[in-house]
Amino acid sequence: MLYRFLKKRTNDSYRIITATIVLMALALLFFAIQSTWRAWDDFYASAARAEASQAVVQLMDASNIRAKERGYTLALLSGPVAPSDIGQKLEHIYALRQQGDIKFDRAVLLASQLVKKFPENFILRMGLQHVEEVSELKRSARERADKRILGEGGSFPPGEWFDSLTETINHEQHFRNFLSTAMIEAPVKNGAYWTIRNWVWLLSEYAGRERALLARHILTQAPLTESSRYELNQFHSVVEEHIGHIRRIRHEAGIDKRLLDAIEQMDKAISGEYAVARQELYANSLTASYTITGDQWLAIATQAIDSILNVSQVCSLIIEENVAQEKHFKSAMVILFSLMIIVFVFMVKGAISRVTETTRALIEEKKKAELSANKLEEEIAERNVLEKNLLNAQQNFLSLVMLNPTGMIILDTNDRCLFSNPAAQVMLDLEEDGVVTNKRLTSVPYSGRTELDVHCEANLWGIAEAHITETSWNGYPSKLILLHDITTRKTVENEIKHMAYHDGLTGLANRTLFKDRLDQAIKRAKRKETLIVILFIDIDKFKVINDSLGHAVGDELLCKVSGKLLCCVRTDDTVGRMGGDEFTVLIEDVTSPQDADVIVEKIQRELTTTYVINGHVIHLSVSIGTCIFPQDATDTDRLIQLADTAMFHAKESGRGEVRAFRPEMGERFNRRLRLESRLHRAADKKEFFVYYQPQVDLVTKRIIGAEALLRWEDQEFGMISPVEFIPVLEDIGLISNVGKWVLEEVCTQNKLWQERNLTPIPISVNLSPLQIVLQTLEEDVYSVLQKTGLESKYLELEITETALMKSPEACALILQQLVAMGVRISIDDFGTGYSSLSYLKKLPITKLKVDRSFVMEIPDNISDMSITTAIIGLGQSLNLDVIAEGVETLEQINFLRERGCREVQGFYFSQPLPVHQFEELLRAQSVMHVEGNQRFALL
Ligand SMILES: Nc1nc2c(ncn2[C@@H]2O[C@H](COP(=O)(O)O[C@H]3[C@@H](O)[C@H](n4cnc5c(=O)[nH]c(N)nc54)O[C@@H]3COP(=O)(O)O)[C@@H](O)[C@H]2O)c(=O)[nH]1
Numbered sequence: 039m040l041y042r043f044l045k046k047r048t049n050d051s052y053r054i055i056t057a058t059i060v061l062m063a064l065a066l067l068f069f070a071i072q073s074t075w076r077a078w079d080d081f082y083a084s085a086a087r088a089e090a091s092q093a094v095v096q097l098m099d100a101s102n103i104r105a106k107e108r109g110y111t112l113a114l115l116s117g118p119v120a121p122s123d124i125g126q127k128l129e130h131i132y133a134l135r136q137q138g139d140i141k142f143d144r145a146v147l148l149a150s151q152l153v154k155k156f157p158e159n160f161i162l163r164m165g166l167q168h169v170e171e172v173s174e175l176k177r178s179a180r181e182r183a184d185k186r187i188l189g190e191g192g193s194f195p196p197g198e199w200f201d202s203l204t205e206t207i208n209h210e211q212h213f214r215n216f217l218s219t220a221m222i223e224a225p226v227k228n229g230a231y232w233t234i235r236n237w238v239w240l241l242s243e244y245a246g247r248e249r250a251l252l253a254r255h256i257l258t259q260a261p262l263t264e265s266s267r268y269e270l271n272q273f274h275s276v277v278e279e280h281i282g283h284i285r286r287i288r289h290e291a292g293i294d295k296r297l298l299d300a301i302e303q304m305d306k307a308i309s310g311e312y313a314v315a316r317q318e319l320y321a322n323s324l325t326a327s328y329t330i331t332g333d334q335w336l337a338i339a340t341q342a343i344d345s346i347l348n349v350s351q352v353c354s355l356i357i358e359e360n361v362a363q364e365k366h367f368k369s370a371m372v373i374l375f376s377l378m379i380i381v382f383v384f385m386v387k388g389a390i391s392r393v394t395e396t397t398r399a400l401i402e403e404k405k406k407a408e409l410s411a412n413k414l415e416e417e418i419a420e421r422n423v424l425e426k427n428l429l430n431a432q433q434n435f436l437s438l439v440m441l442n443p444t445g446m447i448i449l450d451t452n453d454r455c456l457f458s459n460p461a462a463q464v465m466l467d468l469e470e471d472g473v474v475t476n477k478r479l480t481s482v483p484y485s486g487r488t489e490l491d492v493h494c495e496a497n498l499w500g501i502a503e504a505h506i507t508e509t510s511w512n513g514y515p516s517k518l519i520l521l522h523d524i525t526t527r528k529t530v531e532n533e534i535k536h537m538a539y540h541d542g543l544t545g546l547a548n549r550t551l552f553k554d555r556l557d558q559a560i561k562r563a564k565r566k567e568t569l570i571v572i573l574f575i576d577i578d579k580f581k582v583i584n585d586s587l588g589h590a591v592g593d594e595l596l597c598k599v600s601g602k603l604l605c606c607v608r609t610d611d612t613v614g615r616m617g618g619d620e621f622t623v624l625i626e627d628v629t630s631p632q633d634a635d636v637i638v639e640k641i642q643r644e645l646t647t648t649y650v651i652n653g654h655v656i657h658l659s660v661s662i663g664t665c666i667f668p669q670d671a672t673d674t675d676r677l678i679q680l681a682d683t684a685m686f687h688a689k690e691s692g693r694g695e696v697r698a699f700r701p702e703m704g705e706r707f708n709r710r711l712r713l714e715s716r717l718h719r720a721a722d723k724k725e726f727f728v729y730y731q732p733q734v735d736l737v738t739k740r741i742i743g744a745e746a747l748l749r750w751e752d753q754e755f756g757m758i759s760p761v762e763f764i765p766v767l768e769d770i771g772l773i774s775n776v777g778k779w780v781l782e783e784v785c786t787q788n789k790l791w792q793e794r795n796l797t798p799i800p801i802s803v804n805l806s807p808l809q810i811v812l813q814t815l816e817e818d819v820y821s822v823l824q825k826t827g828l829e830s831k832y833l834e835l836e837i838t839e840t841a842l843m844k845s846p847e848a849c850a851l852i853l854q855q856l857v858a859m860g861v862r863i864s865i866d867d868f869g870t871g872y873s874s875l876s877y878l879k880k881l882p883i884t885k886l887k888v889d890r891s892f893v894m895e896i897p898d899n900i901s902d903m904s905i906t907t908a909i910i911g912l913g914q915s916l917n918l919d920v921i922a923e924g925v926e927t928l929e930q931i932n933f934l935r936e937r938g939c940r941e942v943q944g945f946y947f948s949q950p951l952p953v954h955q956f957e958e959l960l961r962a963q964s965v966m967h968v969e970g971n972q973r974f975a976l977l
Contacts, residue, residue: 059393063386070382074375081368086155088361089148090217095354096145097214098239101207102347103138104176105246106340107131108203111180112250113332114187115196117257124187135180142172142210149217165216172209175202196254204247211243231360234287234297235353241280242346248273249339252319257332262323274320281308284349300345300352307345312338445492445502445521448511449474456511465492465502465521485517492521500525541615543593544600552614552622556674559612559626563667566627570667571634573623573641574681575603578659578693580619585840587654594651595658606641622678631666631698638664642696659694661685670699683707713766716752721776726750728783729950730801732959733921733943736935741963743834744801745923745943746784747950748776764806773806778818780804785826785833787953792832796960800862802834807841810848816855823859830860836887838866846877857882864921869909878916886913888939890924897929910937 110131119127146169153162179202186194218232251270255262262270284301287293315330315338322328330338439446445462449455453474462468486506494500505520539551547555556572563570577583577599584592596619603613603621612624623641628634642662649656663684671677680699683706688697697703720726726748733743748764751757767773784803792798809815823830835856842849842865853863864885869892888909892902906922913920922934925944934942951959 055393055397060390063390067379067382067386070375070379074372074379077368077371077375081365081372084361084365084368086152088358088365089152091354091358091361093145093148093152093217094214095351095358096141096148097210097217098235098350098354100138100141100145101210101214101239102242102246102343102350103134103141104203104207104210105243105250105343107134107138108200108207109246109250109253109336109340110134111183111187111203112196112200113253113257113336115183115194115199116254117259117332119187128184128187145213145217149213152217161216161219165213169213172206172213175209176206179203179206200247200250200254207243211239230287230290230293231297231353231357234284235350235357237280237283238346238350238353241277241284242343242350244273244276244280245339245343245346248277248316249336249343252316252323252339253332253336255323255326256319256328256330256335259326259328261326267323270320270323294352294356297349297352297356300349304345304349307342312342315339443523445519445523447474447519447521448509448516449519450511450514450516456516462519462521465523467493489524492523494523494525501528541600544597544615546600546604546621547612547614549614549616552612552616552624553674553678555612555614556624556677559624560667560672560674563626568626569628569630569634569669570677571623571625571628571637572665572667572677572681573621573625573638574616574663574678574685575621575623575641575645576661576685576689577619578661578689583656584619585843587651587656591651591654591656595649595656598649598651599645599658599660602644603641606644607637616678620682622681628666631669634664634666635698638662638696642694646694661688661693662696663688663699664696665699679707680704710766713755713758713763714770716754717750717763717766717770717772720750720752721772721779725752726776726779727952728780728787729952730956731943731950732948732956733802733941734947736931736940736942741797741799741960742941743799744956745836745950746780746801746803748780748804749950768806768808773808774812774814777806777809778822781818781833782822782826785822785828788832789826789828791957791960792828794957796957797963798832799960800832800834802836802862802864804836804866805841807838807844810837810841810852815852816859819856819861820859831862834862834864834884836864836866839868839870842881843877846881850877850881853882864919869905878912883918885919885921888920888922890944893922893924893930893934893944894926896933903933906934906939907937910934910939914938 110127114124114127114131146166149162149166149169153159153166156162179199182192182194183199184190185192248270251266251273255266285305288298288301315335318329319335328335439459442459443461445459445465447455447458447462447466447468455468455474458466458468466474468474485508488504488506489501490504491499492502501524502521503524505522507518507520509516509518539548539554540546541548556570559570562568577595580592580595583595596615599621600613600615603623607613607623607625610626614622614624616622625634625637628637642660645658645660647658649658663681663686665671665677665680665684667677670680680703683703684697684699686706687703688695691697729747729749730744731747732741733745734740735742748760749757750760750763764773767776781803784801788799788801805815819833819835823833837849837853857863862884863882864887865883866887867889868886869889886909888906892906892909895902896906897903910920912918919941920939921941921943922930922939923943925931925934925942925946927946930944931942931946948959
């Protein structure tokens with residue numbers, strides 16, 4: 039039920055309900071504990087009451103016995119007693135004392151224990167104070183009485199004894215009253231018995247007093263005095279009043295039968311002999327004519343009083359029984375409540391743990407339910423996201439397929455189109471779901487790749503690459519065809535292929551294609567046993583045309599030449615351009631060398647003609663070298679080289695010549711090969727060295743500079759001209775290293791000369807165009823100057839005009855950096871390269887060097903003289919130094935001096951000299967000045 043009840047609640051409700059139950063259980067437990075505590079308190083109080091009640095009984099008994107002691111002692115003190123009787127009577131009195139004291143001490147002990155238990159009970163403590171007074175009063179009275187009775191001296195009137203003992207009894211009564219007041223809240227049930235007992239006690243007490251007083255008068259045979267009578271009357275009235283009270287009790291309902299019996303007996307006892315004796319004593323007391331002795335009276339009265347005391351004892355018994363009953367009841371209650379608490383605690387604990395367990399189980403269950411609900415919600419949300427993603431993916435995928443420029447088509451086994459995207463429909467010109475008839479597609483079974491002609495967007499035909507893959511469509515075998523439009527790629531590929539194998543300017547076969555065609559031709563010629571003729575054609579003085587008339591004219595000329603060449607040969611023959619103005623022709627199926635001569639003559643005749651380009655009339659001649667397969671060589675490269683060699687010989691023989699290769703021509707070729715290999719080792723073997731040619735100031739007649747010229751002396755070839763080995767160094771890629779070596783060598787030497795106190799002069803070093811192109815020149819120059827410590831102004835670099843004009847902008851940049859370092863720049867071979875004056879102005883040049891070819895024919899060649907004069911004038915107008923090289927004659931010197939050219943260089947003054955000779959010359963000039971040099975003297 040609880041489970042079902044809680045199950046309907048929320049988590050918070052569980053907590054509230056559980057908390058409520060626990061609180062209720064705790065409240066009940068608290069209530070039970072409090073009740074138990076109260077019961078225990080009651081039990082404790084009832085136990086105390088029982089003890090107090092016992093103490094009261096003991097005190098009552100003690101007082102009653104004391105009353106007897108009082109009476110018997112009074113009798114001994116009052117009358118004459120036979121000495122033989124004194125001992126017996128005293129023994130009786132001592133016994134009474136002992137009994138009374140035992141009872142009293144017991145009561146005191148009980149009261150003391152109660153004081154310890156209830157120290158805060160001050161009434162109880164006050165009651166105990168009477169004890170000491172009682173004891174002292176009693177001890178002193180007894181002592182005096184004993185002495186008096188035993189005749190040991192002292193007087194002790196009986197009245198004093200009576201008063202002392204009565205006071206003792208009164209104190210005991212007070213003590214009793216204090217005990218009763220302090221400890222005993224008389225329960226309703228015992229109330230009557232308490233009252234009866236008090237009455238009985240008063241009855242017995244006053245009866246006792248009456249007994250004692252009458253006994254004293256009997257023993258002394260004295261009449262009652264007025265005061266005694268008064269006292270006796272008081273006693274009598276108290277006795278009678280309480281007898282009346284007690285008698286009336288008999289008519290009360292609910293009185294214990296034992297008490298009624300005791301009252302009955304008491305009534306009998308006091309109504310008989312005792313009543314008669316009293317009556318007579320009262321009657322005779324005025325005259326002292328007593329009919330009974332004192333002892334008799336004491337015995338009769340004591341018997342009656344004992345019956346009264348019996349009533350008191352019965353009351354005490356009943357009271358004690360009731361108190362004990364109450365005590366038992368209270369203890370039973372305590373036990374009951376304790377048991378209840380234990381049982382309740384267990385019950386509550388069980389209930390709480392059951393509720394807790396149930397609540398916990400429910401909370402767990404609820405949590406699980408919530409978790410699973412949350413999980414379900416998450417799963418649903420995830421599923422929704424997934425579905426959305428799936429939908430998006432489907433749409434994306436569809437867009438991807440439908441918008442894809444790649445054609446996609448699915449064909450069934452009967453080549454029926456099951457699906458096609460728009461790109462495929464355009465490419466294949468497909469009707470939707472139509473049959474595909476393109477054989478190149480359908481013939482490929484289930485996988486493969488093919489190229490096919492397709493429609494392009496602009497209704498043009500293009501090329502598509504088809505990838506065919508086996509697949510399944512709706513569970514049926516089918517093939518997926520992907521069509522990639524590769525039209526553009528193919529076009530570009532073809533263009534690249536064409537560019538890779540053709541000359542960009544003329545469209546002729548380039549070196550690669552020409553060699554390939556030659557390879558193929560060789561194979562065919564071998565099969566057919568025919569001849570192949572190879573022509574190597576070079577346009578004479580093309581460089582001059584190109585440089586003078588401009589590249590556009592040069593290019594146009596090359597195109598015209600290539601057109602003519604193509605016209606001269608059959609379509610199966612190949613015309614190629616090797617680069618620059620060099621053309622090659624491959625003629626197949628030649629049956630005899632004579633046939634080749636005819637073709638070659640025809641080509642030369644056709645090409646050697648006048649061309650008009652951009653208004654320029656150009657008279658062209660070509661030099662042609664030929665060789666024949668297989669008689670001259672069978673190898674492709676070798677055949678081309680032989681034709682080239684033959685062409686070189688044709689050029690050397692004078693322009694416009696044709697030379698067929700002859701074996702001796704190969705020697706030049708072989709020499710070149712050998713040079714190449716030896717040059718590789720030349721640097722290591724220190725076969726290079728530098729010569730210095732002085733440069734002279736015509737005015738001061740002093741050496742004002744020198745040109746460093748590289749020399750190579752090979753062990754096999756001897757001295758080789760730089761004209762021959764420098765191009766080879768350039769070809770084999772060593773020029774940069776060797777050029778740097780020359781730079782370092784010259785700077786080191788120049789620095790050394792300066793250190794030897796020779797006149798400091800700038801020395802010029804020739805630069806290959808390749809050194810400029812390689813772009814490490816500035817770094818090389820800088821590091822060499824740093825290394826050698828030569829001041830930069832003593833280094834001059836010579837760059838040929840041709841090299842400079844090939845890429846003036848790039849050169850300008852490099853030259854500016856060099857000039858910034860402080861290095862001087864001169865333009866070598868000036869006048870041969872057709873410099874643009876505008877560039878010349880911009881370039882950071884220091885000097886123009888008039889080419890030897892112009893100086894050489896002075897004074898015979900008017901035009902050379904004009905050019906030389908113009909160059910000198912140009913230099914002057916541009917504020918540049920001008921030096922003329924190749925000066926060999928005095929006429930040339932005079933001419934130059936007249937034109938204002940101060941600086942000259944040439945064999946007239948000195949050949950290029952080895953280091954030591956140049957050093958001597960320099961030193962001699964320093965010492966001898968002008969006169970020391972004969973040549974100078976001639977000036
Ligand atoms: N890149 C480099 N080129 C260099 C270097 N050393 C030389 N060369 C170039 O080699 C070419 C040939 O030089 P060379 O054989 O040394 O001839 C020089 C002179 O000996 C020669 N000359 C000088 N005076 C006269 C003369 O009165 N008559 C005459 N017939 N010849 C003479 O001229 C050459 C110097 O010419 P140029 O350089 O134009 O000033 C030559 O082109 C050198 O440049 C090198 O280290 N690196």
